[in-house]
Amino acid sequence: MRISVIGCGYLGAVHAACLAHAGHEVVGIDRDESRARALQDGAPPFYEPGLQELLREGLDAGRLSFTDDPRAAQGAAVHFLCVGTPQMRGGDATDLGALRGAVASLLPSLRPGQVVVGKSTVPVGTAEEVARTLRAACPEVGFIWNPEFLRESTAVEDTLHPERMVYGVEGSAAGADGSDPSGSGTAAAAIAALDAVYAPQLQDGVPRMITDLATAQLVKVAANSFLAVKISFINAMAQVSEASGADVDDLADALGMDERIGRRFLDAGLGFGGGCLPKDLRGFRARARELGADGVVDMLTAAETVNESAREDVLSLAARMLEDGRETTGAGIIGARIAVLGATFKPGSDDVRESPALALAARLEEAGAEVVVADPQGVRPARAAHPGLAVTDDLDGALAGADVLVLATAWPEYRDLDPQHAASLVAGRRIVDARGAMPLARWQEAGWDARSLGRRMPRADGASAPAPSSAAPRRSGAAPERRSTPTAVTAV
């Protein structure tokens, strides 16, 4: 089947490459000419495991191409809308400008019987607007809202083997049989076309649910909001664990054994970031406010507040460690050299959008620390996002002379860092595991002051000691005593 994919970012590029892998003839269209050219050259403009190989396969087979020309959508039986839906500048609401632009650019190519499929994440009510625009231009076009649930770093696998597929079709009577309230058969034909696109997934037994447009749009923002709330719940539990001497990992394990709760997305740490969870939470909150759903507004606000406090908690912990457990003022941060390990919002991706690691780095710098950030994949985007910040892929250079290390993104090479090797480079043996991912007993054995919020620290003898619970003030203007800070990395 000939397919067009409009918008070739993290979602669209992967979607296009996976559709070509399934045997379809796919054209990816992106208004960013340099992005389209890079993809056409087989060089993804971002890091996503497995994407480059699939691109190469599709390009070499002649089934996949990329362009910035919207007219390339002509003749496709199915058109996927995959453009970005970022947060509005200066507000929580979702900016639908790119989506409206993509729809407008598609209208001249539309022909009766073709199907338009929306995949971008949108506030409920958007799909109905898109449907009206499409129908005004071409009444016989099919339309489905088909939200996407892939995760960055496993996007290829998630696209080829999703856990479920949701089709939102028009009309309140849309049922499991795809019945069409207009009686024209357009909805049934659209469902059949999308089933043909997803034939491999359906043959694999992936559940596919047909519902109305509003529910399909809501499933997506509700899923991301639920994940955000779940992460904030366990981070709030980490705060209680820290204050009470409990262990948040044991707590998460015990909670997770209850099948109604489940262990996934209960890893306490620096909180959630990325191009989607934060902006989708805010976009949903803005829409819920318009709809008068105050419970959603309150719940999502609480989740966001907890999420942001995780960075302050790590900053306070680092300050406590630098002040060697004395009555703390927070001043220990000032002039300290802090190596933040990780820049991206999670390992396996080069995406730094709303990265908690970078937010922490910026906050430490604001508090007076000399910060260097290390990352194996995110140097270029991190420098672009924070031009004043020292960012390097040279781990040893980042460790050199550091007073404190903070694991902010659990890249395997940082998680598995050798404490003896690190000790030979740093100025002070202090490490904060802000992702709960490191074997801290090994670090303690090697003479490090190793801590993680809400986690009981193992002792070298195998017994456990409760984590210290004294809380430091969050900000301080106290005068600094400058520490020794050999500099191996310069800001760019």
Ligand SMILES: NC(=O)C1=CN([C@@H]2O[C@H](COP(=O)(O)OP(=O)(O)OC[C@H]3O[C@@H](n4cnc5c(N)ncnc54)[C@H](O)[C@@H]3O)[C@@H](O)[C@H]2O)C=CC1
């Ligand atoms: N990144 C992810 O993991 C996932 C993203 N989503 C959703 O998918 C959508 C896209 O997200 P990303 O791929 O991350 O965004 P992105 O920012 O990486 O890519 C969006 C692309 O759309 C292009 N574009 C904008 N307007 C266009 C137009 N009129 N015509 C052609 N191309 C146009 C941009 O140049 C850009 O390359 C968003 O709604 C997002 O919430 C959904 C699931 C997963």
Ligand SMILES: O=C(O)[C@H]1O[C@H](OP(=O)(O)OP(=O)(O)OC[C@H]2O[C@@H](n3ccc(=O)[nH]c3=O)[C@H](O)[C@@H]2O)[C@H](O)[C@@H](O)[C@@H]1O
């Ligand atoms: O709409 C989207 O774009 C996507 O957003 C998320 O995927 P993604 O942003 O790739 O990343 P996640 O794996 O969900 O992680 C999000 C953030 O939460 C953090 N996280 C995750 C899990 C956890 O237990 N604790 C935790 O702090 C991660 O470090 C990361 O910063 C969703 O998981 C996808 O289903 C969705 O399609």
